[in-house]
Amino acid sequence: VAFIIFIIWAIFFAGSANVIVKTNTTEKTANINVKLDTKADEVNVDTMTVPAKSEEVRATETGKAPATGTKDKGAKASGSATMTAQKCSGNPFAIPDPVPVGTGISSGGLTYITQETASFHGTGTSGGCFTYSANSSVSITAQSPGSKYNVNNASFNVAGRSDVSANGSASGGSEEIVKVVTQSDVDNAKAKALETQKNAKDDLKKTLDKGNYLPIEESFTTKESGVIISPPVGSEGTEVSVTVTMTSSMLGVKEDDLKKIVDKQYEQELKDAGAGISDYGFDQARFTPD
Numbered sequence: 001v002a003f004i005i006f007i008i009w010a011i012f013f014a015g016s017a018n019v020i021v022k023t024n025t026t027e028k029t030a031n032i033n034v035k036l037d038t039k040a041d042e043v044n045v046d047t048m049t050v051p052a053k054s055e056e057v058r059a060t061e062t063g064k065a066p067a068t069g070t071k072d073k074g075a076k077a078s079g080s081a082t083m084t085a086q087k088c089s090g091n092p093f094a095i096p097d098p099v100p101v102g103t104g105i106s107s108g109g110l111t112y113i114t115q116e117t118a119s120f121h122g123t124g125t126s127g128g129c130f131t132y133s134a135n136s137s138v139s140i141t142a143q144s145p146g147s148k149y150n151v152n153n154a155s156f157n158v159a160g161r162s163d164v165s166a167n168g169s170a171s172g173g174s175e176e177i178v179k180v181v182t183q184s185d186v187d188n189a190k191a192k193a194l195e196t197q198k199n200a201k202d203d204l205k206k207t208l209d210k211g212n213y214l215p216i217e218e219s220f221t222t223k224e225s226g227v228i229i230s231p232p233v234g235s236e237g238t239e240v241s242v243t244v245t246m247t248s249s250m251l252g253v254k255e256d257d258l259k260k261i262v263d264k265q266y267e268q269e270l271k272d273a274g275a276g277i278s279d280y281g282f283d284q285a286r287f288t289p290d
Contacts (some may be wrong), residue, residue: 043257045264047195050257055207056249063192064241069182074145074174080137081168083118090130096120098113105156115139116234149173159173213252218287222248224272
């Protein structure tokens with residue numbers, strides 16, 4: 001009976017009170033130099049060294065882009081040219097120097113390359129200036145493919161030889177335009193490959209969180225460890241493929257280890273103030289690599 005009476009009293013008649021405790025809190029910005037050491041086993045408050053864990057992720061992705069360059073694979077025109085040299089000063093009986101193989105001759109803005117050396121002979125014929133003829137005509141080949149290099153009985157200027165002129169013909173030039181890979185095509189394909197790896201930072205943060213480590217986002221690094229381009233720049237093709245291997249890493253630390261460093265740094269100040277730390281604020285911390 002006494003117990004029942006007590007229960008009724010406790011539930012319906014006993015008094016209750018709400019106690020409100022007021023405290024003063026102060027925010028403080030702490031700037032602390034710490035050393036993150038992946039080889040350390042425990043925190044050292046004297047040297048401000050904190051053990052760190054390095055997480056790494058490697059990903060290989062491939063991006064593709066259409067080839068936008070063009071190249072003319074057509075045939076180069078070929079033919080022959082006959083050269084003559086004039087001497088209007090000096091010893092008129094001295095035979096002019098030969099025109100070496102590989103010399104460029106041009107007509108109408110089109111350039112051809114000589115395939116043989118043109119040598120001159122005999123005594124020049126006079127007509128105010130002495131004119132010397134080449135021993136024979138020389139073979140020429142157009143500098144680039146194209147039917148525009150097909151010429152007949154054209155007059156040529158000879159590079160580096162104002163005393164020499166040439167006359168000749170060339171034929172067989174044609175066009176065949178094909179797609180080739182440019183550097184910008186490679187850059188576009190590479191950008192697509194890297195686009196798929198943009199989540200590496202978030203993946204590393206999640207891995208460190210699962211291991212109860214505080215991710216140090218500012219320590220995030222990523223670098224290329226391999227790039228394969230197929231086909232290479234300048235090669236014929238309608239598409240380029242770029243395979244990129246990226247290695248990304250990030251450091252993480254234990255919050256308890258950081259707390260020990262903070263406690264040590266402000267131990268005397270907290271003791272003098274008769275206070276303690278209620279929130280370390282690591283969720284708002286910013287790390288600046290030195």
